[in-house]
Amino acid sequence: MTAIAQDLWGGIRRFLDGDIVYSFRQSKVAVIAALVTFIMISSAICAPLLSTHNPFDPTTYNLIDAEYPPFWMEDGDPRFILGTDNQGRDMLSAILYGSRVSMAVGFFSILFAMAVGIPIGLISGYVGGTLDAVLMRIADVQLSFPAILIALLIDGLARGILPGELREGLAIYVMIFAIGISHWVLFARTVRGSCMVEKNKEYVQAARIMGRHPFFIMLRHILPNIMGPVLVIATINFALAVLTEATLSFLGVGVPPTEPSLGTLIRIGNDFLFSGLWWITIFPGAVLVILTLSVNLLGDWLRDALNPKLR
Amino acid sequence: MHDATLRAPAASAVHEPVVKAEGLSRHFDVSAPWLNRVIERSPRLILKAVEDVSFAIDKGKTFSLVGESGCGKSTVARVIVGLYPPTRGRVYFEGTDLQSTHGRAEASRMRHRMQMIFQDPFASLNPRWRVRDIIAEPIRAFGLLDGKEETERRVDELLELVGLAASDGAQYPHEFSGGQRQRISIARALASQPDFLICDEPTSALDVSVQAQILNLMKELQREFGLTYLFISHNLAVVYHVSDTVGVMYLGRLVETGPAKEVFSRPQHPYTRMLLDAIPDLDMTGRERTPVAGEIGNPINPPSGCAFHPRCPFAADRCRTEIPRPITRAGGHRIACHGIEENRIPDAVPPYQPGAGSVA
Numbered sequence A: 001m002t003a004i005a006q007d008l009w010g011g012i013r014r015f016l017d018g019d020i021v022y023s024f025r026q027s028k029v030a031v032i033a034a035l036v037t038f039i040m041i042s043s044a045i046c047a048p049l050l051s052t053h054n055p056f057d058p059t060t061y062n063l064i065d066a067e068y069p070p071f072w073m074e075d076g077d078p079r080f081i082l083g084t085d086n087q088g089r090d091m092l093s094a095i096l097y098g099s100r101v102s103m104a105v106g107f108f109s110i111l112f113a114m115a116v117g118i119p120i121g122l123i124s125g126y127v128g129g130t131l132d133a134v135l136m137r138i139a140d141v142q143l144s145f146p147a148i149l150i151a152l153l154i155d156g157l158a159r160g161i162l163p164g165e166l167r168e169g170l171a172i173y174v175m176i177f178a179i180g181i182s183h184w185v186l187f188a189r190t191v192r193g194s195c196m197v198e199k200n201k202e203y204v205q206a207a208r209i210m211g212r213h214p215f216f217i218m219l220r221h222i223l224p225n226i227m228g229p230v231l232v233i234a235t236i237n238f239a240l241a242v243l244t245e246a247t248l249s250f251l252g253v254g255v256p257p258t259e260p261s262l263g264t265l266i267r268i269g270n271d272f273l274f275s276g277l278w279w280i281t282i283f284p285g286a287v288l289v290i291l292t293l294s295v296n297l298l299g300d301w302l303r304d305a306l307n308p309k310l311r
Numbered sequence B: 001m002h003d004a005t006l007r008a009p010a011a012s013a014v015h016e017p018v019v020k021a022e023g024l025s026r027h028f029d030v031s032a033p034w035l036n037r038v039i040e041r042s043p044r045l046i047l048k049a050v051e052d053v054s055f056a057i058d059k060g061k062t063f064s065l066v067g068e069s070g071c072g073k074s075t076v077a078r079v080i081v082g083l084y085p086p087t088r089g090r091v092y093f094e095g096t097d098l099q100s101t102h103g104r105a106e107a108s109r110m111r112h113r114m115q116m117i118f119q120d121p122f123a124s125l126n127p128r129w130r131v132r133d134i135i136a137e138p139i140r141a142f143g144l145l146d147g148k149e150e151t152e153r154r155v156d157e158l159l160e161l162v163g164l165a166a167s168d169g170a171q172y173p174h175e176f177s178g179g180q181r182q183r184i185s186i187a188r189a190l191a192s193q194p195d196f197l198i199c200d201e202p203t204s205a206l207d208v209s210v211q212a213q214i215l216n217l218m219k220e221l222q223r224e225f226g227l228t229y230l231f232i233s234h235n236l237a238v239v240y241h242v243s244d245t246v247g248v249m250y251l252g253r254l255v256e257t258g259p260a261k262e263v264f265s266r267p268q269h270p271y272t273r274m275l276l277d278a279i280p281d282l283d284m285t286g287r288e289r290t291p292v293a294g295e296i297g298n299p300i301n302p303p304s305g306c307a308f309h310p311r312c313p314f315a316a317d318r319c320r321t322e323i324p325r326p327i328t329r330a331g332g333h334r335i336a337c338h339g340i341e342e343n344r345i346p347d348a349v350p351p352y353q354p355g356a357g358s359v360a
Ligand SMILES: Nc1ncnc2c1ncn2[C@@H]1O[C@H](COP(=O)(O)OP(=O)(O)OP(=O)(O)O)[C@@H](O)[C@H]1O
Pocket: B028, B029, B030, B047, B048, B049, B067, B068, B069, B070, B071, B072, B073, B074, B075, B076, B299
């Protein structure tokens, strides 16, 4: 197991040096996108250190502070840089904690999608034949449903099955499962395609002549060689997953308002938009746009950098 | 010769070839997927990549397969090494039938004694593995040595054996040239101490100057370890220099087999003659080079009778209907041709002068 991890790590590391890094330095967009992404991710991780209070904890905020505009406006309060919402929560803190929830859901749902999609893609591509045909038809069927529909379906199902008190606590896991399950097909297809190319290469034949087990060949020989495209898909789909989560939360079927994500914040703010409290919805919205945009740009750049034909 | 019999206990008979192929065939189903076949009513398509191929290779000898691209040389190699099961026919390794139930159990035990060197030195080594691990893989896969240090020592030995430095083991394949990679490939093939090596165009992807070095290394290793080779190449000059026996393939069938000297100096089959005529004149004596005439047939739907008849200047009616059976001449020279059997083809002027050129 450690050998596999080492191999994967080695693969990712070597993939990061040389040409890739050079192409990275050449691209201003990529550098800026990476910088923005890095800042957003690290500030989300460090949310407890950067925020003035924990917006999940009702004892840390007060209704008296409600509806302050951003500090640069008239009536603004320097304690609340981006203002407060209708319950007196500091918007900056809420956004920091909210993006944390959004990114966690995005990250773990992609991890889950990879955990399902990569093995299926590897087996489908390596074994081929009827098994491949069956798996890919299942993938086709799933792909014909939009991700958001599948996520809504699973979310609805979970709501029907789980008792009320469990529902709140499990909501975030249901989201991760729902979004992850609707993204595995992309990984499976990419991995399958690359695996079919790799398995005909002579180094795989050499391993077969040595009588290596197919699982060994898939994991130790093929997988490290197809991590590039997987990484591209993972990056772009991370942004998509964050958006899906935001959409679900905006529709009110996502994470509960007690643990707001960016999508939840936007929905809450939406109700106050016409009463002039624009900051409650605009700031989380802007953060969501900047985050998904920069991650997407990073993914686009990665895809081009890995595709020598476009370079 | 008796040296070999003494060392190999499996060779109880006086004369036991290391590898023997008997009536080997390999077909590929290249039909459209089932659904398309049903809807478009397209027929099943069977590609006969290899058809009824028989040969034997003695210990320490080199048997070469030649023929135009797509005639089935690599498929023969893959069937023998066990990558594809044969559609028909048998492969014997030191007298054991690898397809029999007993043979299959035996085959997994004997597999390490049969290794392969590939054509593309860039695709045959896993780019994500260190050279050290690549070379050690057969040792680990077959569990030949226990202990990390022992394996490492053996890998260092192998690297030096093929003319690389032990310190090269820490590098990745992309840090080496084509020739060096082919040396790594050879080291990996030798790691399990095989008796039989299959070399599928081991030099055709290399620069001419490097080809000779690799061929010489392979010859040295053959002498040192008594290796038996199945050698595949497009390059007839290379084949001439390395082979003891040559087999000429056309559309999946062996059309002529015999001692290399004999085949090159007195080619019988019209196809062999055509191939030899196409070799560029290495001595620059001014002899005209005749290009190989006509298109190679389609292996899905090969010409009837002798598959070579559309291109053969000696084709007769019988050639269009009846598949020629091989006849054996003196010295184990076998030819599958009606014209030769009927003695109606004149002897050829030796088209290829042994010793000409300086490729190997
Ligand atoms: N896995 C496969 N599936 C279907 N057809 C195949 C497969 N492998 C080989 N063939 C076909 O079998 C025939 C023989 O192929 P093979 O690779 O053995 O030829 P070759 O003599 O080695 O050619 P080359 O000199 O180009 O390497 C070709 O027509 C090829 O298209």
